[in-house]
Amino acid sequence: MMSLLISVLVPYGPGLAEYADVVLNRESDKAGVRPVIFPHWFHRVRYQCRVCHSELGFEMRAGANLVTMQDITDGQFCGACHDGEIAWSTENCDLCHSALPGTAAGIRGGHETLGPGNW
Amino acid sequence: MYKRLTAWTRYTLWLVCTVFLLPVLAGDWLPLKIDQLHDPDNPALGLLQNPGDALSRLPADNAGNEVDWIRALENGYIRPRSELHGDKQVEILDSDILMNKTGSIPRVRFPHKPHTQWLDCENCHEKLFKSQAGATPITMGKILEGEYCGVCHGAVAFPLTECNRCHSVPWEDEASVQAGVP
Numbered sequence: 654m655m656s657l658l659i660s661v662l663v664p665y666g667p668g669l670a671e672y673a674d675v676v677l678n679r680e681s682d683k684a685g686v687r688p689v690i691f692p693h694w695f696h697r698v699r700y701q702c703r704v705c706h707s708e709l710g711f712e713m714r715a716g717a718n719l720v721t722m723q724d725i726t727d728g729q730f731c732g733a734c735h736d737g738e739i740a741w742s743t744e745n746c747d748l749c750h751s752a753l754p755g756t757a758a759g760i761r762g763g764h765e766t767l768g769p770g771n772w
Numbered sequence: 773m774y775k776r777l778t779a780w781t782r783y784t785l786w787l788v789c790t791v792f793l794l795p796v797l798a799g800d801w802l803p804l805k806i807d808q809l810h811d812p813d814n815p816a817l818g819l820l821q822n823p824g825d826a827l828s829r830l831p832a833d834n835a836g837n838e839v840d841w842i843r844a845l846e847n848g849y850i851r852p853r854s855e856l857h858g859d860k861q862v863e864i865l866d867s868d869i870l871m872n873k874t875g876s877i878p879r880v881r882f883p884h885k886p887h888t889q890w891l892d893c894e895n896c897h898e899k900l901f902k903s904q905a906g907a908t909p910i911t912m913g914k915i916l917e918g919e920y921c922g923v924c925h926g927a928v929a930f931p932l933t934e935c936n937r938c939h940s941v942p943w944e945d946e947a948s949v950q951a952g953v954p
Contacts (some may be wrong), residue, residue: 669802670809671823673837674930687811693928694823694837697890698830701852701862707892708856713923733856747816752809760927761809 672762675715680722688752707731714761724736800838801827836930842886864888869905870941878939 654753673693681688696705709730710719718730725732726743734740741748774791801824804817809816830850831843844850854862865888871880875887887896900923901908908920915922916932926932 669807671801671807672838672931674809676809680836687814692807692823693820694827694839697841697852698826698850699852700856702890703854703855703862703892703895706895713895714881714918715927739856745816747814748819751804751814751817753819754809756809 662736670761673763676756676761677720678752678756678758679719681750681752682755685691687750687754688747688758689749690752691749716758794882800824807951835934837929841929842889845889862888863893865893871910874939876943878936878943880938882938883942 660711670690671692671694675691675693676688677691678688706713710728720730722743725735728736731749732743735749736742737744777806801822803822803824804820805812810820827837827839831840831847832838833840853859865884867884869882869884871882874880897903898921901910910920914920915925918926921938922932925938930937
């Protein structure tokens with residue numbers, strides 16, 4: 654009941670998302686699947702920034718990485734972990750492709766400033 | 773008193789209280805189901821961890837994820853790996869850079885230590901910042917636009933609303949030191 658009330662009444666929009674959630678939607682909407690949400694908070698509890706942003710080659714800017722499902726199944730980018738060994742494999746579409754359809758790509762979450770949050 | 777109010781006033785009061793109080797009652801970290809970013813109709817949503825389940829156990833902060841990530845790391849609340857396979861010893865640089873071109877507001881102390889606890893040197897040098905102190909034309913305007921420090925601060929590291937965390941060295945300090953005042 655509380656969930657329903659909050660979602661109906663709170664007019665804050667995607668600002669309710671957790672700080673630094675990244676929405677990836679270069680291809681998702683076009684392909685008819687939900688956009689991807691990458692939660693920074695979940696990953697940084699487990700890995701230091703350097704692992705993804707140095708070892709795996711993710712640029713430190715939302716939108717600067719061209720990540721395709723083919724890359725991921727080939728073990729690149731997210732696929733370095735999401736291989737069914739370290740983390741869930743690509744068969745579990747809904748676990749990553751979990752955003753509301755039509756959500757624009759970019760960095761989300763409260764406390765955003767005018768810069769990075771609007772890329 | 774309450775009974776004397778018209779139905780509409782009572783409704784408005786109720787609405788205002790609900791809108792402002794419910795997020796507080798629901799906790800600082802909203803469950804994914806109601807964060808207005810995740811699709812509540814996704815059948816797999818229940819398998820994902822909610823932010824509050826993890827973040828409420830870490831040292832608190834008042835901005836960003838509301839987690840003091842540096843304390844969480846240094847005090848062993850979390851032990852994030854330094855590489856994908858294995859856990860190499862990372863190179864920590866314990867050296868501060870003082871940035872003086874801040875006008876009348878406190879100068880910036882940039883501590884290498886907490887940054888190198890998370891990042892490799894190459895993440896910042898030489899692409900974002902030249903290694904030579906003073907050689908990079910950093911401005912607050914550029915940072916607010918997401919350049920320099922703003923690549924992370926305002927996006928994933930503590931946000932730019934926290935002025936004093938970077939602008940932490942008052943000019944009076946140096947005047948006091950030079951004048952020999954303790």
